[in-house]
Amino acid sequence: MTTVVKPSARERLLEAAATLTYRDGVGIGVEALCKAAGVSKRSMYQLFASKDELLAASLGERASAFAAGFLPGADDGRSPRERILHVFDQLEDQAGAPDFQGCRYLAAQIELKDQSHPASQVAHRVKEKLTAFFRAEAERGGARHPDLLARQLSLVFDGASARAGIGADKLTGLVMPTVTTLLEAAGMH
Amino acid sequence: MTTVVKPSARERLLEAAATLTYRDGVGIGVEALCKAAGVSKRSMYQLFASKDELLAASLGERASAFAAGFLPGADDGRSPRERILHVFDQLEDQAGAPDFQGCRYLAAQIELKDQSHPASQVAHRVKEKLTAFFRAEAERGGARHPDLLARQLSLVFDGASARAGIGADKLTGLVMPTVTTLLEAAGMH
Numbered sequence: 001m002t003t004v005v006k007p008s009a010r011e012r013l014l015e016a017a018a019t020l021t022y023r024d025g026v027g028i029g030v031e032a033l034c035k036a037a038g039v040s041k042r043s044m045y046q047l048f049a050s051k052d053e054l055l056a057a058s059l060g061e062r063a064s065a066f067a068a069g070f071l072p073g074a075d076d077g078r079s080p081r082e083r084i085l086h087v088f089d090q091l092e093d094q095a096g097a098p099d100f101q102g103c104r105y106l107a108a109q110i111e112l113k114d115q116s117h118p119a120s121q122v123a124h125r126v127k128e129k130l131t132a133f134f135r136a137e138a139e140r141g142g143a144r145h146p147d148l149l150a151r152q153l154s155l156v157f158d159g160a161s162a163r164a165g166i167g168a169d170k171l172t173g174l175v176m177p178t179v180t181t182l183l184e185a186a187g188m189h
Numbered sequence: 190m191t192t193v194v195k196p197s198a199r200e201r202l203l204e205a206a207a208t209l210t211y212r213d214g215v216g217i218g219v220e221a222l223c224k225a226a227g228v229s230k231r232s233m234y235q236l237f238a239s240k241d242e243l244l245a246a247s248l249g250e251r252a253s254a255f256a257a258g259f260l261p262g263a264d265d266g267r268s269p270r271e272r273i274l275h276v277f278d279q280l281e282d283q284a285g286a287p288d289f290q291g292c293r294y295l296a297a298q299i300e301l302k303d304q305s306h307p308a309s310q311v312a313h314r315v316k317e318k319l320t321a322f323f324r325a326e327a328e329r330g331g332a333r334h335p336d337l338l339a340r341q342l343s344l345v346f347d348g349a350s351a352r353a354g355i356g357a358d359k360l361t362g363l364v365m366p367t368v369t370t371l372l373e374a375a376g377m378h
Contacts, residue, residue, distance in 0.1 A: 025300055027216035101302055109355040110299050111214055113290055120355070127357060151363050158357075159348020166298040166309070168316060168347075174340050181374040182367070 010047050012037040017058035022104050026055060026111045026119070056118035059108060063126045066105070069094065071133055080141030081188045084134060084153065088179050091157065092171045095164035102165020103127075106158050130154060143186040152182050199236050201226040206247035211293050215244060215300045215308070245307035248297060252315045255294070258283065260322055269330030270377045273323060273342065277368050280346065281360045284353035291354020292316075295347050319343060332375040341371050 007015070016036035020028045030051050034041050048054040072078065072086045094100060101107065105123035112120045135150035143149045156178055163169040183189075196204070205225035209217045219240050223230050237243040261267065261275045283289060290296065294312035301309045324339035332338045345367055352358040372378075 023302065025216070025302060027214070102299060106351060106355070107299050109357075110291060110296050110351060113212065113214060115356045124355070124357065148363070148366060151358055152367050154358070155345065155348040155352055155363065155367065157348075158351050159344040159346075162295060162299065162347050162351055163344055166295070166313070167304045168298075168313065169340055169343070174337070174344065177337060178341050178344065178371070181371060185370040185374070 009037070009039045009043055013039055013044060013047060013054060014058045014061045017054050018062055018104075021055060021058070021108065022101060023099075026108055052118050055108070056122045059105065059119055059122045059126065062104065063122075063129075066126060067129070070130070080137040081183055084137050084141075084183065084188075085176070085179065087130075087133075087153075087157070088160075088175050091161060092175055095161065095171045100165060103158065103161040106162060107165070127154070127158075130157065138186065138188070141188045143183075143188050145186065149182065149186045149188075153179065156182070198226070198228045198232055202228055202233060202236060202243060203247045203250045206243050207251055207293075210244060210247070210297065211290060212288075215297055241307050244297070245311045248294065248308055248311045248315065251293065252311075252318075255315060256318065259319065269326040270372055273326050273330075273372065273377075274365070274368065276319075276322075276342075276346070277349075277364050280350060281364055284350065284360045289354060292347065292350040295351060296354070316343070316347075319346065327375065327377070330377045332372075332377050334375065338371065338375045338377075342368065345371070 013033065016033050017028075020033060020036055024032075030041060030044065033051070033054070034044050037044075044054070048057065070087045070090045072083045076083070078086070105126050108123045109115075109120050114120055115124070131150050131154045134153040135146055138146035138149040138153075156175065160171050160175045160178075164171050202222065205222050206217075209222060209225055213221075219230060219233065222240070222243070223233050226233075228236075233243070237246065259276045259279045261272045265272070267275070294315050297312045298304075298309050303309055304313070320339050320343045323342040324335055327335035327338040327342075345364065349358075349360050349364045349367075353360050
């Protein structure tokens, strides 16, 4: 016997916020979010103090999917260099999808233009974890300047996903040569 | 005798659109734009077919300031390598300003999420000229793969300005080592 659990109003709102802000931007209206979620505005405001809080929660909700989509499993036996390359391999892969619009965490921060916004703060923290991953692997891999390399790789991640997202470039033949050049320069052969 | 020429309604609208979209995003309303410009909505629609057209025109209007702000003068006697570094020197400089929010042309495209939008198309063309500048200097400087280097430098430009714009990083000690590593790897010493 299979029990189908219907997503709750909260789950539907988080899903609608994630989908619609990624497609249309953080300016999406409360009406549109509620309509897509099939939830009344009254119910929405019972679940979330404001649209800002809904946005923040929806970005937070996606954080584990983001990590799963880009980061390798813990202790997968591969070298730090290979584990770093894995992230960019995933990025190249995801950027090839027709609905790819770049990194949702970068876009949210650019669109909100307010570092103190709750959703900006969530987005900032999610991306800091990516930089921390690069930093840890750089250190483990004996990079000359692990801090610098982690910042460079974060820059490449954001630059590459932004440019692919707006259709300014494709990542094939671009992101991998760039990352390997930076790894080599840091002594991570 | 000095004649002070009052800016026209068109000029005031272009200025308001450039300032307000940079500060608040492309979602800024027509009312706010007209109010800031001191122009009636009726007059605005006599000058521009739509808000989209006003946005596109205001981005186009800033294109020469963008080029002047980043590109070196034609034939300034410096080497291609120095001329490329000049761009990133300017970027590092501009990113230090308190109201820096990243590159307006990247932000507009990320926010609009529509490559066929007239303002996206203007923004795309402005940034293509930057890539073309990198491409020409890379070729002149004997880079191994001028196309690749131009794409890498464009990626670094966008990644760096985006990350500085959202306060994820500062560019000091980051953008110059990254660019010089890529130049060295391309054989542009």
